Amino acid sequence: MTAHSIFRETLRRLARNPLAMAGGAVILFFFVLALFPSVFSGHDPNRIDILKILASPSESHPLGTDDLGRDVLARMVHGARISLSVGFVAESIAIGIGLVIGLLAGYYGGRVDSVLMRFVDIMLCFPTFFLILAVIAFIGPSIWNIMFIIGVTGWMGVARLVRAETLSLKERDFISAARAQGAGTGRIMFRHILPNTLAPILVAATLGVAGAILVESGLSFLGIGVQPPTPSWGNILTAGKDNIEFAWWLSLYPGLAIFLTVLGYNLLGEGIRDAVDPRLKGR
Amino acid sequence: MTERLLDVRSLRVAFETEQGTVRALFGVSFSVAPGETVGLVGESGCGKTVTALSILRLLPSPPSKVEGGEILLRGENLLPLPEKRMCDVRGKAISMIFQEPMSSLNPVLTVGEQVAEVFTAHGVCGKREAAERAVAWLRKVRMPDASLRAREYPHQMSGGMRQRAMIAMALALSPSLVIADEPTTALDVTIQAQIMALLQEMREQERMAVLLITHDLGVVHDFADRTAIMYLGRIVEIAPTRDLFADPIHPYTQGLLASLPGKQPGMKRLPSIPGTVPDLSAVPPGCPFADRCPFRQAAFARFRSGEAPADSLEICDREDPPLFEYAPGHLAACHYQRAARGEAR
Numbered sequence: 001m002t003a004h005s006i007f008r009e010t011l012r013r014l015a016r017n018p019l020a021m022a023g024g025a026v027i028l029f030f031f032v033l034a035l036f037p038s039v040f041s042g043h044d045p046n047r048i049d050i051l052k053i054l055a056s057p058s059e060s061h062p063l064g065t066d067d068l069g070r071d072v073l074a075r076m077v078h079g080a081r082i083s084l085s086v087g088f089v090a091e092s093i094a095i096g097i098g099l100v101i102g103l104l105a106g107y108y109g110g111r112v113d114s115v116l117m118r119f120v121d122i123m124l125c126f127p128t129f130f131l132i133l134a135v136i137a138f139i140g141p142s143i144w145n146i147m148f149i150i151g152v153t154g155w156m157g158v159a160r161l162v163r164a165e166t167l168s169l170k171e172r173d174f175i176s177a178a179r180a181q182g183a184g185t186g187r188i189m190f191r192h193i194l195p196n197t198l199a200p201i202l203v204a205a206t207l208g209v210a211g212a213i214l215v216e217s218g219l220s221f222l223g224i225g226v227q228p229p230t231p232s233w234g235n236i237l238t239a240g241k242d243n244i245e246f247a248w249w250l251s252l253y254p255g256l257a258i259f260l261t262v263l264g265y266n267l268l269g270e271g272i273r274d275a276v277d278p279r280l281k282g283r
Numbered sequence: 284m285t286e287r288l289l290d291v292r293s294l295r296v297a298f299e300t301e302q303g304t305v306r307a308l309f310g311v312s313f314s315v316a317p318g319e320t321v322g323l324v325g326e327s328g329c330g331k332t333v334t335a336l337s338i339l340r341l342l343p344s345p346p347s348k349v350e351g352g353e354i355l356l357r358g359e360n361l362l363p364l365p366e367k368r369m370c371d372v373r374g375k376a377i378s379m380i381f382q383e384p385m386s387s388l389n390p391v392l393t394v395g396e397q398v399a400e401v402f403t404a405h406g407v408c409g410k411r412e413a414a415e416r417a418v419a420w421l422r423k424v425r426m427p428d429a430s431l432r433a434r435e436y437p438h439q440m441s442g443g444m445r446q447r448a449m450i451a452m453a454l455a456l457s458p459s460l461v462i463a464d465e466p467t468t469a470l471d472v473t474i475q476a477q478i479m480a481l482l483q484e485m486r487e488q489e490r491m492a493v494l495l496i497t498h499d500l501g502v503v504h505d506f507a508d509r510t511a512i513m514y515l516g517r518i519v520e521i522a523p524t525r526d527l528f529a530d531p532i533h534p535y536t537q538g539l540l541a542s543l544p545g546k547q548p549g550m551k552r553l554p555s556i557p558g559t560v561p562d563l564s565a566v567p568p569g570c571p572f573a574d575r576c577p578f579r580q581a582a583f584a585r586f587r588s589g590e591a592p593a594d595s596l597e598i599c600d601r602e603d604p605p606l607f608e609y610a611p612g613h614l615a616a617c618h619y620q621r622a623a624r625g626e627a628r
Contacts, residue, residue: 177387180339181401181452182374184367191400195391 013275020271026264030257034080043071045078046229054247064249066239076253079231083261086147086226087213091205093151094212095158099201102162103189107170117163120156128153129215133224141224150212158204165197199276206269210262217258233258287355288492289315289338289377289460294352296330296337299345305564307333309516309571309603310352315460320486320493322507322524324500324539328560330516331496335462338494339379340369356460375405378453380482382465384445388437394448395421395433401455420451424481443474447481454485461486462494467502479506500543504528509612512536515560515571518606522613532615534576569600570618578619 014020033040043061049069057064063072105116132149139145169175170193178192219225220234221241228235233254240251293310308330315321325331336342338354340361354361356376361369373379381387389397398417402408408416414433421429424447437445446466453461463482467475483506486493495507503510503524511521512535520533531537538556558575561567573579579599598618606614607621 173381173383173386174389176336176341177379177381177449177452178389178400179341180373180379180381181404181455182370182372182378183400183404184370187400187404191392192389196389198391 010272010275014271017271017274019267020275023264023267023269023271026260027268030080030084030261030264033077034084037074037077037081040077041071041074043074045070045074045231047071054243054250056247057249063253064247066236066247066250067243072236072249072253075231075236076233076257079233079236079254080257082143082226082230082232083213083216083234083258086143086150086216086232087209087261087265089147090150090154090212090216091208093148094154094208095201095205096155097152098155098158099162099194099197101155102159102197103166103194105159106163106166107185107189107193109167113163116159120159123153123156126153129218132215132219133222136219136224141219141227143226143230146216146219146225150215154208154212154215157208158201161200161204162197165200166193169193169196203269203273203276206265206272210265210269213258213265214262286316287314288317288319288357289494290353290355290358291334291338292353292355294334294337294354295350296333296342296347297350298347300564302564306350306566307347307516307563308337309566311513311516311518312352312606313511313518313521315492315494317459318486318490318492319509320495320507322503322510323494323496323513324498324503324510325513326498326560328563329513331498331513332464333516334513335379335464335494335496338462339373339377340364341373341379371405374401374453374458375456376458377460377462378456378458379462379464380446380449380453380466383469384442384449385437385469387449388445390437393434393436394440394445398433398448398451398455401452405456407456416455417451420455421448424448424451424454424485426451442470443477446470446474446478450478450481450485454489454491457489458491460492460494462496464496465498466495467499468497482506500539512539515566516563517571517603517616519572519617520613520615521606522610522615526610526613530610530613532609532613532620533572533617534578534619535572536615538575538577567600569598569602570604570616572617573599576619578617582619 047070049065052061052065052069054067055061055065061071061073063076066072066075101116101120105113131153135149136145175188175192178188183192216225216232217234217237220232221237223238225234226232236254237251240247240254244251291311291313293312294308295306295310296308297304297306311330311334313321323331323334333342337349349362356372361372364372388394395414395417398420399413402413402416403410418430418433421433426432426444426447432440432444440448466482467478470478479502482493495503497503507524509521510524510527511518512533513519514535520527520531520536527536528540531540535556541554542556544553556575561571561574570576576599602618604616604618604621606616608614609624
């Protein structure tokens, strides 16, 4: 056996799952779009052309133009960068918070656990979307605020997951062995327990990114997300809604992009979950 | 015993459970001299591991509670030390080898990283040097292809190799005492011999003391300078190993030695000790071994036949016998033996 063989074995099982691979391919496709937007569209996403308002798809504008005559393809590929990075950053924040809270609750147990887990319960009571709406109304809509607020309202699942893993991991022999060699609490938590929780977190993170992208699109659609003229899939849809009778392309393409990305993340996440689950090893 | 590295004095440990307090150690006392190997023998549940974990203060509290006693390391009591100081003691002054090499290594870290961590955790040296020292130690415990194996994960190794890695971790900082909690129980017999030989060699090289916990009398016979026999949370007999095997005093020790295969040639069935160990949550007063003790049964028979008065039995049921020194360094806790041969001395 070679080093990292568990990791390789997991990858191999993931590679044999066609749905997960399809999901991964879709995400990869959008990532390439987001990384090199100008390769896919020569137009400036914010250039207004009043002579071509709501022009239908044509050779110079493959996905048509919007109500200000801006090229929809250009706005889509530039919007991909915004939407994908919101998903990524927001979920990273959520995982950071969830990890720390879950580790503390699981490791210390007792009163610390009760207090932290009741806090999780309280956070779960809020209808997240409306909480975000209310907070954005206070702190103002900006892309950074949106990432932040989606992150701080989305960590509870991760916290519960990490807590459960920590509860069982801290009783394992290798933790006592590490203590017996003189490892302190911080080292035990972050070097010995944390890496052992990463597999389920990876699954939660992948699914979480999909959720964050949906929330961002929703907020932008309602006009309190990413602010125009910065393009995002959500606010392109907003323009589409007003003109859906005359310009179907303005609603269809951003909607499709959101749908495919979220579907892709979900398929990939479920694929990873199956791949890391040892009970499915024989498959 | 003039010089004492570790001195455990009447250590009492209990566990708080939902059914009430369960006492695990009833005043355990023993000492370990520098460079000495002391064997701690007893059956499952007699408190061997609890003793070991208490010395390193690794028992989770709650539910465990030290009710009394002292654990002196070079004269300094470890029990009241703040956790931070205790982290310095662990690994550096006292370290431990665990029973299960399969589960006592972290599955997500390479073996080299885990050995190196002992150095970095104690701030001995930087990361790069720690990695080099780890490989050197793996070589020292004769891990095959040490530099290659250091980059592998525990699941890629055999039990024997993992135990070698465990030993490298435990010895990395040359502690003055290593507690080996059944280091060979989980290994097969040929590997057991190799690991014990390695431990012995390391002990001589590093001049460290070993507290060898086991239920294998053969292992203590071969490796321990002194041996303590535990029964139900007490040390019932402690003596230089040779004396213990030559002249066991406590009836429990006698029973254990008699049940070793090969002691009675021609015998088909091995003798065993009748009865079972009392439940720790309901230990009867008096001598913990009284129920199973052949001396007491004989005394009871004499009493029934009218040869002896009733009070000859009483003390076993009433008083927990203290350790009494029968020969230099040879202590046992038995009322009967004390009456029979102790007072004569």
